[in-house]
Amino acid sequence: GAVVSQHPSWVICKSGTSVKIECRSLDFQATTMFWYRQFPKQSLMLMATSNEGSKATYEQGVEKDKFLINHASLTLSTLTVTSAHPEDSSFYICSAPRRPTSGRTYNEQFFGPGTRLTVL
């Protein structure tokens, strides 16, 4: 199946620093990628939709100046958490939908393994 990778898998940083998380689709092109955040014992919450070559679309309540998204190529989207604070500590997951393969009508989303961010 399709593979989506994320880097780094975990990161610890000091409060006030910025952290960049990469999401790559390894064997297919993705004009769109999605960024989710998951707090402990909660569901995955969609933060933003990353669009190749254009601005990202942010969900209500997500600060676009704090969570900078860049989708510079068809296989790479980056999420930068700027001036991170302890409340930004979370599990960040990206996903990319791929066009249906034969026999399927649903363009399945493939998820990356996630990035655990801890802000001290």
Added chain:
Amino acid sequence: DQQVKQNSPSLSVQEGRISILNCDYTNSMFDYFLWYKKYPAEGPTFLISISSIKDKNEDGRFTVFLNKSAKHLSLHIVPSQPGDSAVYFCAARRGSGGYQKVTFGTGTKLQVIP
């Protein structure tokens, strides 16, 4: 507003028996429903989906049932195996392609006891 709800945070089932995971939703605009399996420190893995125009979809040991009038779906795993132990997320989708939005439930942790 939690549009997709999984009211059981955990479930324990004996190996070989049936596992039934339940999910309720509130938004009538969802057109696809999905189940994902997630291991700790990994991203979710797609399991099975069902279109809103169907009431059942089967794939091997996994069957998803949809009751639109009740806004309820369930995932049946028969027979359950220890390797099925994971957190299962119910999800619902609106839109398609780059305009799709997937809303996840809070998950049910399934433990299959050997």
